[in-house]
Amino acid sequence: MPKKILLIILGCLCILYIRNTVITNRRKIAAFIENTTPSKYSSNNQEISTVSYPHRKFVPLSNHSDAFSEIAKISVKPPGIFNIDDTENLRTLGLACQPESYGYSKQQGDHVFPYHGYPKCSDLNNQTESRVYLSTEDGKIYMKCPEKFRGRLVTGPINDKKIVLRGEVEDLWEPIKYEEPLLLDEKTEFALGSCDENPNNWYKEAHMTPRFNETAYNMAKSKTKGKPKIIFMLTLDSLSRRHFFRKLPKTVDFLNSLNHENSEYWAFDFKLHNILKPNSVGNQVPIFGGIEKFVEFFEGNQNIDYLGDTALWNILREKGYISLFGLENCDNYFPRSLGRMPNFDYTVNPFFCAIYKYTDYKFDKDAVLKQRCLGPYMTHYYLLNYTDNLVRMNQGVNQWLYLHLNGGHEATGLHAETMDEDITDFLKKFLSKYSKDNEIILFLHADHGMRYGNWFKDLPAYQENKLPSLFFIARREFIDSYDKAFQILTLNTERLTSKMDLRKTLLYIADVHEDTKHGINLLKEVVPKERTCNDAGINPWDCSCTEMKIIKNPDAELKGLIERMADLLQFTINSEAYASAKHKKGNICQKIEVNEIEKVYNFQISNVEEFFKLEVSVKNHHSVKFQSSILVSSENSDRLDYDPIKYNVETDSFRGAPIKLRILTISRLDKYAGPCELKAIQAGLRGDTCICSETYTNYD
DSSP states (O other), X not given: OOHHHHHHHHHHHXXXXXXXXXXXXXXXXXXXXHHHSXXXXXXXXXXXXXXXXXXXXXXXXXXOOOHHXXXXXOOOOOOOOOOGGGGGGGGGTTOSSOOSXXXXXXXXXXXXXXXXXXXXXXXXXXXXXXXXXXXXXXXEEEXXXXXXXXXXXXXXXXXXXXXXXXXXXXXXXXXXXXXXXXXXXXXXXXXXXXXXXOTTSOOOEEEEOOOOOHHHHHHHXXXXXXXXXXXXXXXXXTOBHHHHHHHOHHHHHHHHHHOSTTOSEEEEEOSOBOOSSSSHHHHHHHHHHOGGGOOSOOOSOOSSOTTGGGSHHHHHHTTTEEEEEEESSOOSSHHHHXXXXXXXXXXXXXXXXXXXXXXXXXXXXXXXXOOOEETTEEHHHHHHHHHHHHHHHTTTSEEEEEEEEOTTOSSSSOGGGGGHHHHHHHHHHHHHHHTTTSEEEEEEEOSSOOOXXXXXXXXXXXXXXXXXXXXXXXXXXXXXXXXXHHHHHHHHTTSOBOHHHHHHHHHHHTTOOOOOTTOOOTTTXXXXXXXXXXXXXXXXXXXXXXXXXXXXXXXXXXHHHHHHHHHHHHHHHHHHTTTOTTSOTTSSBOOOOEEEEEEEEEEEEETTEEEEEEEEXXXXXXXXXXXXXXXXXXXXXXXXXXXXXXXXXXXXXXXTEEEEEEEEEEEEOXXXXXXXXXXXXXXXXOSSSOOBOTTOOOOO
8 A cells, every 4th residue: 555545544544533532522621621721701710700699609628528437436226216307417517518498497387287187088988998899819890889870980001001191091981881790801900980870970989909910920030039129119299308207297106116226127317318300200210210311201102111221120120020110190291201111010000090080189289188088098098009919919029119109299288198197007017017028128208399389489498399308218137238338328317318329229229230320329338428419410409508599679680681581481481382383373372471570589500600490470360370490601501401302592691791591490380280281281282381272172
């Protein structure tokens, strides 16, 4: 080969190598340049500030904690009695993340969320057992109505989807008039019935039971080694740590009763557990599949297991685990994030979609004070009972159980009381019944704290939203099987933890070693005192350690910026609802106009970046209120890439500096669930941003 051609080839290869190196490492290179020679508007140039108010210069902590010396100081003894105000002890520990408030004080909480007192459903409905029953022994469905009319019912699941949107199944059911026992096919898991002759009255009878999955059991049996493990994630929606103590006192007493010297199980109370994102899917789905895989929704084929190989249920299946995914709701969020066909072995979700249609019990935030009785039991009982039966029929194999109970998901903050006795009884019986033959590891936790009702406008309520409950319960002998695990758990209960820690810890328990992004193994690694929300993968606006201020008297420039943000919010809502490309403009949703900017909250992330939360009312709809989170930055922040599938980055200027704005979230503060929400969802729109047009009758 001629020397000239060889040199040309080598030169081209060098250019390609340099180009690929630069592209691959462009962020690192840009960061290096920015750190060494910062641009004018940069968090690395503290001399320039473009935010609303002066920003205090951040000085990093220099005293790194010595985990080994801290471990040595802790002796193995029962964790002690939990109290609502134990969080005050954290103020003396020198934590980098130290919330100014942990939520409502005990006195404030008792005033805002007084004891309501809900009767037993059996007393309320004068009924001790359900009048519909699925018999797997003889393969029949029975109804026993007390009057001449013999009853009507619907059964399900209605299709092969694992989890569904309500609008996808709303019209698929056709009630069956009961005359004699019906044949129970091999797929039917529930029946919902009525003994009322009027077909328009609500259904009040129900029964649900799992159908044994022999294929899943045999696969798990072939891979289960040693004493079977039950890793149980019992999730209570919208229950901050403090609200857990307020509304579940019997459950707290039960957990405290475990913590004595001779107890088989010990419980650990994590006092500074911070959300990852503001809503359920944003907190739970990253646990299921890792933070890198999380999306709130995706386009294209929905009949898939979106998380694929990263999903806990798929990883754990290789370790001999059967999986249960149970939702006490029929929401529109988990199906959009996970797909309709996650590869669970068992799932509970369509049952509650039937409840939405055929009963007057809802699981939305506006289901104010209405007790969710279905026959003689609360609706959550059916999911707990299903789980008990499933565990019983799958003895001898590992099990991963995920339950999501919605008793606390409503606007008053009072309905959570209805879970207390049932959860306490369930946990007592569960541990007693299954601990001999299984190693039970229980994560009793919430996705996030309370988010609803008028009290959400108080700053302590914002804090409670960010600080969900987390309790870890396991046998003392199991904890002792890991080196220094008791001491490490004890230390970590007083450190900043978040959702990715749960994934890493859970996988470790299942003997899966993953380098989980932003995760710390709570059984093996001591969380550093210096850990910040950024270290844990938590955005500043979701961080309990970030101090948020209300803006009351903005100067002219700031007032102008706030008004432009409100205009952007109005434009964005109208673009995705009123003027959606999916339908003729105004055919489904009305055009909205902001009436008043009622409240503005702000905190500063750095000298060039800040976060706003706006609450606005709408003209001609006095009850409608929107809330929006908006990021404002004068540097090219990575945070501008937050959820790139959602809203565009807009350019503007503020105090003489060029800035970029991006809406992060839009949500409703008023009660919007109902027919309009359902119609919007069926039309492929968001239910919370649509105010239905008066002329709207058909979405086709």
